[in-house]
Amino acid sequence: MNTAKRKRLESAGWRFGNAADFLGMPPEEEAYVKLKLRLADALEAKRKAEHLTQKALATRLKSSQSRVAFMEKGDPSVTVDLLVRGLFALGVSRKELAKAI
Amino acid sequence: MNTAKRKRLESAGWRFGNAADFLGMPPEEEAYVKLKLRLADALEAKRKAEHLTQKALATRLKSSQSRVAFMEKGDPSVTVDLLVRGLFALGVSRKELAKAI
DNA sequence: ACATATTATATCATTCCTGATATGTCGTCA
């Protein structure tokens, strides 16, 4: 699977896809992409549990609303790094982070 | 604590320091830095358990020996992203990753 | 329908991470 196609899959529908989306993907990359989606979902869940808007979270993170939107979609332009910092900014502990993974 | 000093602490001795090293650091940043160190330690441990040199791991990661050295020190120039990809390249599962966190 | 709030998408300049390279340090072994 080439990079361009993978990026489209990631940014678009593949969160609703099944295992076939990962066909041909090296296992370490599959693990990495799945991790990002799990963190993305955890971030959105935690933000909503705190009754915060994307904008409010962006302010805490010293980021922008648009980037938070991408974070919650697991967009390829967002790193694990930023997702983790987002969760910490929401007060998540390392233990809770581990549970999300 | 300013950024420059923090970077020096991170890259130099503070892995041997105590809680005082984190004084004045916002909790979300403390969590982030601690996370990086845990991942760094896990990476080194896993690499050694596999009897690999830094150079061998670098090849798997499509990186360089020097970067692997920085990764294992938790150097500020290394992101959580790269550490996680390093662990996955060593065959670590998401579950094992969570345990390391 | 309208206004407002929230989220999604597109584009872009700047920053920072990355891999590469060179070189240094340290230990080991002949």
Add this chain to the structure above:
DNA sequence: TGACGACATATCAGGAATGATATAATATGT
């Protein structure tokens, strides 16, 4: 001692991630 292997440290060009901004889409309430 010298040669060698493994790891540490410095520097840097290139590229990817970031925050910002603008704007579009979608909700939610009146």
